[in-house]
Structures are given as structure tokens and as C-alpha cells.
Amino acid sequence: MILPIYAYGQPVLRKKSMPITLDYIGLDALIQDMWDTMYSAKGVGLAAPQVGKDIRLFVIDTTQLDKKEVSPEGIKRVFINAELSDESGDPWLYEEGCLSIPDIHVEIERNPVIRLKYFDAEWNEFTETFKGVNARVIQHEYDHIEGILFIDRMKPLKRRMINRKLEKIKKGEIETNHPMRFVKTG
Numbered sequence: 001m002i003l004p005i006y007a008y009g010q011p012v013l014r015k016k017s018m019p020i021t022l023d024y025i026g027l028d029a030l031i032q033d034m035w036d037t038m039y040s041a042k043g044v045g046l047a048a049p050q051v052g053k054d055i056r057l058f059v060i061d062t063t064q065l066d067k068k069e070v071s072p073e074g075i076k077r078v079f080i081n082a083e084l085s086d087e088s089g090d091p092w093l094y095e096e097g098c099l100s101i102p103d104i105h106v107e108i109e110r111n112p113v114i115r116l117k118y119f120d121a122e123w124n125e126f127t128e129t130f131k132g133v134n135a136r137v138i139q140h141e142y143d144h145i146e147g148i149l150f151i152d153r154m155k156p157l158k159r160r161m162i163n164r165k166l167e168k169i170k171k172g173e174i175e176t177n178h179p180m181r182f183v184k185t186g
């Protein structure tokens with residue numbers, strides 16, 4: 001089922017999400033809905049707060065990206081209760097966008113290597129190193145479950161330049177191909 005995506009301005013996007021417990025009801029269905037929603041909106045990642053749930057869950061699929069861009073190769077993965085333990089390497093710039101902040105694409109600086117502990121959809125525990133674009137998409141989605149948006153990582157001057165655009169998104173004064181939930185309609 002395709003879910004509406006919560007737009008910039010929605011308080012749930014600013015909350016630190018809660019860990020998911022083993023007895024969380026409807027988790028499998030929610031994960032399926034998040035895949036449906038992400039693909040429908042043509043995203044490479046989607047975090048639970050973007051569909052209105054303040055839980056530590058996100059999905060990514062970088063296999064959709066150009067093969068040359070993703071090294072060594074793309075991954076399709078569910079991340080439950082992820083914990084970022086380390087970020088390293090020389091910071092690099094990569095253009096990011098966000099399904100909750102349509103039509104804004106900005107180069108953001110992040111570290112290229114991360115170490116992450118997480119559970120998959122079958123509750124298998126992993127501790128894994130991710131690099132490059134895979135790390136990048138995980139960092140973006142991980143920020144979501146911490147209540148952080150990629151625009152927070154912009155340099156203040158650049159951020160000021162998109163303020164008007166952000167206010168328009170907040171008020172729902174934008175056109176999107178995907179159903180969105182703006183703050184004025186709750």
C-alpha cells in the first residue's frame with residue numbers, strides 16, 4: 001500500500017525515533033508499505049518518520065542507481081534499530097534530495113565510511129561497514145530517525161537561500177506526483 005509522505009514542517013520529522021520492540025504489531029506490513037511508497041515516489045531510501053511513524057526503521061535500495069556511481073555495488077536492505085558507531089575517511093560532497101522536501105537538491109558533505117549495527121526484517125543482528133553511496137544513503141536515512149534533515153547540514157548562507165522554498169513546502173504550496181501530508185492538514 002502506498003502511504004502519503006510527511007512533508008517538511010511535520011513535527012514527526014523532528015523527533016528522535018524510538019527503538020522497535022520484537023512484539024511491535026504490524027511491522028512486516030509497514031515495511032512492505034514503505035517499499036511500495038519508496039518505489040512509487042522514485043526514492044532510494046525511506047525512513048519511518050517520513051510516513052508518520054517515530055520508530056527506528058528505514059529501508060534503502062541503491063541497486064536502482066547507476067552502477068558506476070555505487071561502489072562496490074548497490075544494496076537493498078531493511079534497517080531496524082540501527083546504531084551508527086563510527087564515521088571515517090575524508091569528507092566528500094554528494095548531491096542529496098529528500099522525499100519529504102521535494103525539489104531541493106543540494107551537495108552535502110559527509111564521511112565516506114560508516115560502521116553500523118542493525119537488525120534486518122527477520123531480526124538478525126549485523127555489524128557492518130558501508131562505503132561511498134551506500135554509506136551516504138544510510139547516513140541520510142539514519143539522520144531521519146534522529147530527527148535531523150539534510151538541509152540542517154547545509155552551510156548557513158546556502159540554507160538561508162532556500163528558506164522561502166522551505167516555507168512553501170511547509171504550507172503545501174508545491175506540486176508533487178506523490179500524495180503528501182502537509183502540516184496544515186495534520
Ligand code: ZN
Nearest residue numbers: 097098099100
Ligand atoms: Zn530524506
